[in-house]
Amino acid sequence: MPRDGSSTRLRIMDAAEALILEKGFAATSVDRILERAQVTKGSFFYHFDTKQALAEALVDRYSELDLSHLHGNLERARTLSRDPLQQLLIFVSLFEESARALTEPYPGCLFASYCYESDLFDARIHEVIVRNMQTWRTEISQLLSVVAKRYPPRLDVDLGSLADAITVVFEGAFIVSKTHRDPQVVAQQLRHYRNYLDLLFSPDLEAR
Amino acid sequence: MPRDGSSTRLRIMDAAEALILEKGFAATSVDRILERAQVTKGSFFYHFDTKQALAEALVDRYSELDLSHLHGNLERARTLSRDPLQQLLIFVSLFEESARALTEPYPGCLFASYCYESDLFDARIHEVIVRNMQTWRTEISQLLSVVAKRYPPRLDVDLGSLADAITVVFEGAFIVSKTHRDPQVVAQQLRHYRNYLDLLFSPDLEAR
Structure with missing residues (x-):
């Protein structure tokens, strides 16, 4: 200790x-x-010094941990396959795997909590959250660009918002999971996101 | 007046x-x-009588309005096409259309706000929110079952969580939209959900 x-x-x-x-x-x-x-x-x-200082420390820690999950799973996915599409699908599956292990609903996202009390926080806290979400968008967009070059998508899609979609899935699934007190919602919704990427990019769909 | x-x-x-x-x-x-x-x-x-009574009145009103959107757009979709898959895609597109018209970020969902302060509300409020989300799940699952019978999905999917996915998209997109102060996030994310349904069920994919 x-x-x-x-x-x-x-x-x-x-x-x-x-x-x-x-x-x-x-x-x-x-x-x-x-x-x-x-x-x-x-x-x-x-x-x-103040409750606001505690709020800042919490959002900094949350963001750091969240970005370490992002980078850690990107790294692991790159180690597990050399193919960019497989990397993308593995990346999502790694989060799905962790979410499937939950036995209680995930307690929620600190960013979402702050977002619904946004008037109580100063600009610095808002910036940490914005920067965090932008990092997810940037990193995943980069991978998506490589994927889309090698595997042209079946539908014309915007890659920035497709990258944002994983943040949308997490945030939305936390709320539905908390409401229904069902720990499996996050894993189920990540699976749908993975399915979507698979259907968009995989060349061998009809062969299955 | x-x-x-x-x-x-x-x-x-x-x-x-x-x-x-x-x-x-x-x-x-x-x-x-x-x-x-x-x-x-x-x-x-x-x-x-109390602030809690106001909270109840607000959640009742919000739920009523929300369910009228659900039922209204299901009804319109059924009027616009006799084909269940087209009804499903039109249903999502009608929400996308409304979301595209936003010039300010959507102010957020009252259910999500309550969800992140859930200890402050009594069981009745929680029940209204649960019942509301269940109604979306039930109504959309019914349509999805009809679709899946006529158009077997390309991947093995769970229809209940596929129905929940539209709630997930709304809740998650509101948070990302509020954070980035970008009114277009909700429409973009609904488009991805629609794309996913299209790729899952449409029989004529390769013909495009």
Whole structure:
């Protein structure tokens, strides 16, 4: 156990993130965070000057983790196949695989939570979220361009919005999953996205 | 202008809904609603006993309007073609058409907003949202079953989650649209959903 307070900081952040995804940022009081994290007010304010500072730290951490999933799975997909279409399909399947292992509905996306309370946050937080979504778009668009050059799509599609579609699937599926309390929604919807890419680009459709 | 107070009630509801989609339910105080709707506290509490009662009225109204869009567009699609696959594609295109006409990002979905503050609402509100999403699933699944019988899908797909996918597209696209402040995201994503259905079911793909 580290003695520099990093575990306390982490405990505060974990408790706050869970509470925000259940009740939103406005209704998540510092007192409730203290109670959930089992820390004192003094140690909370030692780590975070304000609730807004905590919000920033949470969005930074969430974005970092999210981008590491993006880059990690792109990297793994490139290792698993040399063919760009296979890389694309494997990339989506890797997320599907993780989502299928869920036994509880995914607690939700911090970006979506912030988006529905957007007036409460400053411009810097908004920028982190925008930059995060743009990174997904850019990285996946690049792969899509390579795929589309080698495997001309069956329908005329816009590659930027096709790249955005995976973010749309995650965000939308989290909401449907939370509403129905069904942990399998995210995996099912990722499968539909993968099917769409397969039908758009795979040359050997009729042979199946 | 009706003199029975119905226009005041409506003004309160419109102001509250707009505020909730910008800052969430917890941060939307009665005072702010009064200010935005230009009504007195007395007339607010004449119409709504509590903020929770207002939340219920809003979710009921939102659901009613949403289901009227669902049923209206299903009805129109059935009028426009006798072929079930064409009905399905037209159904999606009608929503795409409305979304394409947006000049501002869609302000968001009240259900999604509630979903990210779900601890603040009682079971009845949760039920309205669940029932609403289930109605979409049921109605679209029925049409999908008829389509799949006449036009066997190219890939083995689960029709329930394929029906859910339109809800996923709306919810996810609202979030991406709000984040990027880009009104065209919803139409673009509906187009991808329509493409997917087309590629799954249309028998004459290779002829294009």
